[in-house]
Amino acid sequence: MITATPPRVRRTGQAVTAYGLLWVFLLLNLAIVELMLANPKTPAHNTLTSIGRILGLHLAFVMALQLLLIARLPFLDRRLGMDRLTAWHRWTGFTIFWLVLLHPTFVMLGYSQFDKIPFLSEIPNLAKQMPVLLGMIAAVLVGIIAVTSVRAARRRFSYEAWHTIHLLVYIVVVLGVIHQVYEGSAFKTNNFTQAYWWGLWTFAIGALLTGRLFLPLARNLRHRLRVAAVIAESDDVVSVHITGRNLHKLHARAGQFFLWRFPGHNRWWQVNPWSLSAAPDGHSLRLTAKAIGRTSAGLRELPVGTRVFAEGPYGAFTAAARTRQDTLLIAGGIGVTPIRALFEDETLAGDIVVLYRVRTPADAVLLGELRNLARLRNARLHLLTGRTTEGNQPFSPDNLLALVPDITERDVYVCGPAPMTNEVLRSLRTLRVPARQRHAELFRLAA
Structure with missing residues (x-):
């Protein structure tokens, strides 16, 4: 019988440390970026191009942050979880999309005013310069990635097709770096600003290559x-x-x-x-x-x-995330896979209750294994079947409380279709289950 005390203080401290370091990193770098903008090497032609320059530098900074988010750094993944990092990646991606729209728009408006020609005539005029043309191509690619990331469009693509389209982000990075080398001016004020800027990008690209290429290659060669x-x-x-x-x-x-x-x-x-x-x-x-x-x-x-x-x-959807001795595991459909693995994990000590939601008993994958584990661990397993209707809502607050009266004293792990997972999380909030005791896996994976 395992009676180890769950690592509440250690786990909470790790997450707080990770959040703290992220905020320090973000605010410190933003402060440096704003100082760089205060004293550019070359003055802008007018207010519009000045705004475009400000937007461009912030665009490049956010792109560097995006690389760090998709680098799958073990330090952040193990403390915050891939779901949370991917949610940040999504919002950062749409921030990049809007900056990509606004940055060239203000630059071209400024140059059209300076050159005294119509706005649309400035597009081919600037496109004659290769670094600018590469930036325009990168902007189009960002638009394609953003459009296919909208939920309505995302549902029309298979995961494989969506992932392939998102590989365009690496082309965007290459084009963006080339564009900065020739067009950047705010970070060329002095040797310090140049060293800082390229140091930031070297760190971001290095983290990406390490996390997405070198480390996986080394592990697969070893294993x-x-x-x-x-x-x-x-x-x-x-x-x-x-x-x-x-x-x-x-x-x-x-x-x-x-x-x-x-x-x-x-x-x-x-x-x-x-x-x-x-x-x-x-x-x-x-x-x-x-x-x-x-x-x-x-x-x-x-x-x-x-x-x-x-x-x-x-992923941080593991027993290491628990804060209480007892556990509730909730699975829906094929989302049973990580729940079944957790159910087997001997470090998940204490009393365990499993709720498995499927439409029919025939849809209950791995049910025999779950029953065997329930007998071995002296746990309770509830198979919840039927269509979700007004009279059959097993994850409503009242029904959850009826199935698991001490739910507020347990860590709750939930994995399943997004509507089911969201419903469970809403009920847990209604029942005032503390946020640190709620653990969800949604597979919102970044490319």
């Missing part, structure tokens, strides 16, 4: 992951068992996910985020996926021995 077995769980759900060398050195935890690629079976850019559906034991990993897109549907045809390229582990 040499291969498909060991492919097991059909139902007509549209399959589990893939993966083995490799020294998997204990991955330090993966139940509740985390990897980005999975299967070179030779799929194209290299086809990557999907799938959670571990079993607690890692240092010898093998298991993912379980529902056939939604082309890649997930193709998992059933994976030959044993297929090479696997995995990025991760990612």
